Amino acid sequence: MTQKEFEERTGRSVTAEVYANIEKVYMNTNLDKDAFCNAYKKAPQVLSDLERQTVLVRELFEERRMMANFLIEQAEKWSASDLRDKAISMIGEKEYLRRKIERGFNLWEVDKEMLMELLKV
Numbered sequence: 001m002t003q004k005e006f007e008e009r010t011g012r013s014v015t016a017e018v019y020a021n022i023e024k025v026y027m028n029t030n031l032d033k034d035a036f037c038n039a040y041k042k043a044p045q046v047l048s049d050l051e052r053q054t055v056l057v058r059e060l061f062e063e064r065r066m067m068a069n070f071l072i073e074q075a076e077k078w079s080a081s082d083l084r085d086k087a088i089s090m091i092g093e094k095e096y097l098r099r100k101i102e103r104g105f106n107l108w109e110v111d112k113e114m115l116m117e118l119l120k121v
Contacts, residue, residue, distance in 0.1 A: 011041075029047065029054055065091075071086050072084070097114065
């Protein structure tokens with residue numbers, strides 16, 4: 001959304017500096033232009049809080065993704081079924097298998113059984 005679009009939708013004029021902050025908040029939310037502008041007109045601070053929470057959630061998802069990858073790698077390295085189970089509980093069976101195959105790891109017998117179960121119609 002451009003500054004002009006924002007100003008037209010909200011009926012408020014803002015400086016380029018203020019708009020830069022508004023745009024940052026807008027880009028970190030999943031709201032469409034109209035929903036964002038309507039919410040901004042009602043409570044600009046709420047949107048800032050929403051943006052901060054959205055950024056935190058994204059960071060948590062990234063940490064979770066990295067932890068799951070680490071668990072998969074360590075399970076592979078040490079043949080540790082407890083680490084495998086934890087990775088599956090974090091990301092699910094399909095995502096676990098996708099990541100394991102993507103990294104070129106061999107499928108364990110239990111992985112093959114899980115894959116065959118998932119492929120059943």
